[in-house]
Amino acid sequence: MATMYTETVQTVRHWTDTLFSFTATRNPGFRFISGQFTMIGLQVEGRPLLRAYSMCNANHEDQLEFFSIKVPEGPLTSKLQKLAPGDQILVGGKPTGTLIQDNLLPGKTLYMLGTGTGLAPFVSIIKDPDTYERYEHVVLVHGCRAIAELGYGELVVDRLFEDEFFGEMVKDKLLYYPTVTREAFRNTGRITTLLESGKLEGDLQLPRLNRDTDRVMLCGSPGMLEDLNIFLTESGFQEGNHSEPGHFVIEKAFVEK
Structure with missing residues (x-):
């Protein structure tokens, strides 16, 4: 057993x-x-x-x-x-999953795109010093319906920025982008739409998403995963896994849907 x-x-x-x-x-x-x-x-x-x-x-x-x-x-x-x-x-006692750094090819910017509780694995990743050693920019995008649903992620990021030992490294590299779809907020819209239009990268003052420099992790609703999988594939990105690293990875395991 x-x-x-x-x-x-x-x-x-x-x-x-x-x-x-x-x-x-x-x-x-x-x-x-x-x-x-x-x-x-x-x-x-x-x-x-x-x-x-x-x-x-x-x-x-x-x-x-x-x-x-x-x-x-x-x-x-x-x-x-x-x-x-x-x-x-x-x-x-046997953790697993595809959202690990070794499943991605080396790159300059890591995009972590999550909706709802799909934020969870990225919370662990942004707390890991190894993440910041691998990338020049670490981008955390969290999409929710309502502003109140962003509360957990906002607290995690605030605490990281204020961390006595880790804060300076995080401030230099972590870019946090919360967005909502059903209320007025400083960022609004679905993650897929923000990427397709280039608004996400523009707001963060980063170049448009590029397979040569950018790596992407996805975790969230089935619809979001499907849409972004299509968008990335059509943009020339190749999906990575345990046997062959790629430009993006998807977590397909879900809590109760």
Whole structure:
């Protein structure tokens, strides 16, 4: 049977009526690469009920962190959203996933494009010093419907900029671009539309997306992944994987849809 750790919930924060995050203890034997996911869940009626979740913590941090949607009728999230400090969760011991640096060819700018809880793996990646050693610019784009749904990502980025040891490196290289589709905000529009028009790169004062210099990671809704896959492929980008690095990578594992 695959390794399964039992961990204790430490903190829980509800961001909106559909989003929450929580932290838990981390077994010293649990190792992962920034951007990977693992199976987590609960014991339900004597059996483990598990779903794929990306780690939001840095791979060097001593606690785990996860960012989740709330699905009222979801078999797992309907229960996870009721977690409280002291509760126990199950964490699978075999992390995996395609959103890792070695699946990409070397480049100058890394674009991480996420919608909703698709932000999660990128939170881990922007906390990893290795990311900044590989790229001149690290671009985090987070698309949501409403401004309130950006709260978790905004806090993570603010804390990184203010970090005593890490802040200067982050300030020099990290470009954060939150955008919403259903409210007035400083950035509005779907990520695909912003890329197709060149507005995203223009707002960030970067050159248009180019396969020779830019690398892209995608995580989010099925529709967003499909649209951006088509856009990148038509732009000459080739998808990478564990056996052959490419210009972009997609995470196809989802929490409850």
